[in-house]
Amino acid sequence: MTPVWRWPLYSFKQLHALETPLGSRDLYNSVSYCNRCGSCMQACPIYQLTHQEAFSPRGRNQLLRLILEQKLKPAPTDPVLLDVITSCTLCGRCTQACAGQIPTAEHVLEMRRAFSLRVLPGFLQSFLQLRTTHSRIFALCARSALLLRRMGFVSCLRTLRVTRLSALRGLIHINEILPARITSLKKTLSRAGQPLTQDNPELIYLPSLEAEFILPDIALRTLQRARQKYRTVVWKNMPTGLFDYVYGDLRLSRRTLRRLITKHAHYANGNLPLVTDSIDVYLFLKRAPQLFAAYDNWQTKARRFAACVRFVTDLPNTTPPVNKKENAGPVLLDKSALFERQGGPFEQAQKNLYTFFGKNLVECFYTDADVPAFGYVFVDPKKATQIGLKAVEKVARTQTRLVVVLSGLAALELTYLLKKFYPAAKATHFVHVDR
C-alpha cells in the first residue's frame, strides 16, 4: 500500500479550493459537509445500477474523507478504488439532491487527479489532448479521421474485428453515432452566407468541439440566432481546457483556460459576452475562478471572464411555426450535463421550451435519467448504455416525440439510442427547436 495523498494539499495538479454554492471551501472542508444523510443516493444513476454503497455519492465522499484523514490508504492500482472513482458520471444530480449542496463530482475529479487516473482509452486520450497542445494538428487529424471514415476505414476495422480490442472499443458504434455526412464548419457557414467575423463585434461565439467538427449545423444555427440581435464573431478551434479538466492534467487545463481568458481580456475591451452551444463548456467556463484559487490576480480575471460567459438559452428566441405547439406531441428536456443540472440555463431552457410547446412539455424531475454527459460512453460503455436506456425508457413511458438536449454530444448519443430502441422519438439540440 502506497500512501498517495499528501495533506495539506497544495499540489498544482489539484484544485486549491472549490467554489461550492455555499462559498469557497478547501477539499477537506467541502467533503466534511457530507452529513451521510443519504439524500443523494437515489439521485445517482450509478448507484441505481449497482445498489452498492461504494458506488453512491455518499460512498465516494466518505472514501475521499477517509483518504484525506489517512484512515484508508488504498494503492492507486486497487481495482475497487479504480472502479469507484472511474464509474462516476459527474452528472451532479447528487449535488442537486443534497441539502448541503456537496459538489461530489468535483471531489471525484480531485481523486482522479490525486491518483493520476486515466479513464479514457489511450488512443482517444492522446488524440483529444492534441486539441489542447496542438490545436491545428488536431484539426488536421480530425479532418483526416473523418475522411478515413468516409472511405470505410471503420467498417474495415469492424470486419477485421479490431474494434474488439479494449483500446479501440469506442469505435464499435462510431459509424452509427456520427452523422452519415459531415461537412466542415467553414463550408457550412459559407454556404449559409455567414462570415466568421463581423466588424465591431458585440458577441463572441465559441463553438464546442462537436459543433466545430461533427455537427456544424449547431454552430450555424447558434450563429444565426445570435446575429438576429448582435454582431457576432466566431472563435474557431479554440480549446477551453474542459477536456483536460475532466480527463487530463489540471495544469494543462489551467494553461488553456488562461490563454482563453487572456484572449478574451484583450479583445474589444475584454467585456464582450461569450456564448457557447454546449452546456458542459458553459458550466466549465462559469467555474473558471475555481481553477485559480491560489492565484489572486488570475482569479480576478477569471471572475471577470466567467461573468461574460453565456449559453444559447440567453440568445433571442424565434417564434415557432404556428402549428408547432399542437403537432409537436410530448416534448422532454434531457438535462444531460457535467457537474450540475439546476440553475440559470436549465430553468431558462425549460421556460423557453414551455413558451414553444406549452403543456406538451413533459415535467422533469431530478431523479429522471438522462444520457451520461461528455464522453462517459468511452469511459464505461456498458454502464453508459444502461443509463442511456433508462433515459430512453423515460422517453418511451411519456410517449415523447421530441427530446431536447443542451449539448451536441448528448444529442449524438441520444439520437443513436433512440434510433435503436425508440425510433418514434427524435433528439435535437436546443438551438434547433424552433425549426
Added chain:
Amino acid sequence: MHIPSPALRALEKLIGKQNVCTDEISLHLNAYDCSLSRMRPDLILHIPTSDLVAPTVQLLHQFRIPFVARAAGTNHAGSCSTPKGGAVLNLTALNHILQINTREGFVITEPGVITGQLQQALQPLGFFYAPDPASQAVCTLGGNIAQNASGARCLKYGGTLGHVLEITVVLPDGKIQIFSREQNGPDWVGVLIGSEGTLGIVTRLKIKILPTPKHIKTFLVTFPSLQDSVQTVTDLMAQGIIPRCVEAMDHTTLQAVEDFSHAGYPADAQALLLLELDGTAHSIKQDEKTVETVCHQNHALVFRAADTRQERARLWKGRQAAYSAMARLAPNVLVCDGTVPRSELPSTLKKVQELLTANHVTASLLFHAGDGNFHPQLVFDERNRPDTQRITRMAKQILQLCVEAGGTISGEHGVGVEKRSLMAVAYDEKTLDLFTQLKRAFDPDNLTNPSKIIPVGYAEKARLLPALSPQEQKIMTQFCAKLNSQKPFLIAGNNTSLKTKNDVFSTRELSQIIDVDLTNYTVTAQAGVTLTQLATALRAKHVYSVLPARGKHTLGGVFSSGQFPGFYAHVTGLKAILPNGNRIQYGGKLTKNAAGYNLVRLFAGAQGTLGLVTELVFKIYATKPAVLTPTPFKPFTPNVPFERLKKVLDPHQLLPLPPEETR
C-alpha cells in the same frame, strides 16, 4: 473478527463471487449510516434476490458469523452499524413491487423498495401508503419496518406499525417464518416492527394502502406562544378534528428557515403550525370553520389557507427547507428524536430551549405538535471532538428531559447503538430483562444485529419503577403467592371468554379507572374494569373509545383474549406482572414510541400466558369512532420464539395455554 475461508467460499458459491466483498474500501464504506457511529464490518454480502437471504443466513448461522441487514442506511441511531464486526447483508437490490391490489387495498413488496417510489407507483392508481417519513425519497420499506418509521401524517393515520399486514421473516437460524395479523396469539408482526433487525430479516412484506383523499387543505397559523399552538391541537381534537398533519416550529427555527428559504412565513411569531385537513370537500369546508375558530380562540396571529397544489407547496416550502437551512450552517446536523405526552410538550420544549441557550448550541426546534414528537436539530462539526462530545451530551440531556416528562427516548428513529445507554434511563431493570429474553427467544446465539437496543450492564443504572399502590401491592402479593403454589392456573377477568372451570386468578379486584386525560386523549385503567364501567366513565366526560359500550368483558380480557385485534393499535402503554414475579412497565400516554421492543404487542392476544396485565393506557376520542366487534375466542398455536420465551419466563408452565375444552 476473522471470517473463515470455508465460509467465504460457501458464500461465494451461493451468491456469486462478485457479491462477496472483503476489500477495505467496501468494508469502510459500509461502516456508517446517518448517525455518528462508524463500525467496520468484516464482510459485505450484496444479496441479489430475496430467495437467497435464507440460505445466506443459514450459512452465517452455521459459521456463527454475526450479521446486520442494511438497505439505504439512512437511520439516525446507528441501527445498521456493526459493533461486533461480522457481515453486512446489503438488501437494496431487493427492490421489486410484487403486487399492487387496489381492490383489497394492499401491496406486496420486497424490503428494498424505496418508500417514495412506492408512493409514485400508487399515485396514478389513486392510492397512497400512509406512513411518510421525512426521508421517504431515499429510505426503504424494510428500513421503515425495522425502525417503525412514521412521519407528519402519523397523528391521523399512524406509523408503519399500523399498516403492515404480513411479513415474511428469515429468523437468525435461517428458517423462514411468515407472521400475519390474521394469526391468533401475540401480535408478532407488531413485535417485529421497530425491532431494528435484531429479531430477524424481513424479506417480503404485505402492506395496507388507502385511497388518496380527494381534497386536501393546508393552513398556516402563527401564535404568540408555544403553549397556544399545542393547546390549539388539543382543542381541535376535542372538537373531533384529527388533522392529516400538524407540523410546528419555534421562533428560532422560524427565523432560520425564513432567512434561508424566503417562504413568506411571519418571522415575528413565537410558534408556527402547519395544519392539513383531508377528506371530502364538504367535510373540509365544515372543519375549516372550526379550525379557524379554534385557532383564533387560542390567539392566532396569522391564519392562511391554501387549496391548490401550488399554494399548498408554497406553505410547505419553509418546513421542507428546515433541514437544508441547518445543513448549511455546519458540517453535521444531529437530529434528536424525543417524544413526550402532548400535554408536556410546551414545558419540555421550554426546558430544551433553555438548555440549548445555556450551552450556546445552534439548533432548530421542529415538532409534530399532534403526537408530542420533537426533533431538535443541533449543528456541529464532528471533526472537532470536544464540540461533538458536547453536542452528544446535550442530545442525551434532551432525551433525559423527555423521560422525566413521562416520554421516551425515541418516537421514530429507534435506539440503535447511539441511544443504547439511554435505555437504562427510559426503562427499569426488569423490563430491560424482558427485552433481553425476547431477543434471546428469537436469536439465542446473538447473531442478528447484535449489541443494539439493550444497554450494557444496565442492572445498576436502570431507573426504578414508582412504588406500588396498596391495592397493586395486594394483587402482586396474591399473584406471586399463586405462582409460588407451583400449580398451573389461568388468568381471567369475568371468565367471559375462557368459560373455564379450571383454577383461575381473577383480575376483578383491579377495577379502578385511574385517569381520563382530556389533554392527551387517553384513559389509564386497570385490567379488571368492565366495558360497561368504562363506557359510563367516558360518557360522563363526553369522550368515547373504540370498545363496545356494554359488556361483561374486562379490559384485560379484551386486550389479552385476541377477540379485539383492532384494539391493539389504540393501546399505548401497559403494566404487567410476569410469571417469574417481575413487574414491568412499558409506554404511557404516548402516540409514538420506538424505544425498545413493542411489549404492548407482545402481551396483546397472549391470553395471559406471558403474565398478568394489570393496567392499560389507551386512546379515546371526542367523537364516536367505529366500534369494534368481538371475534370468537380461539386459543392460539405457539410458535418457536414464543416457546423459547415461555421456557425462560415460565419454565414450569404455571400460566399454560387455555385448556383443550376451550379449543
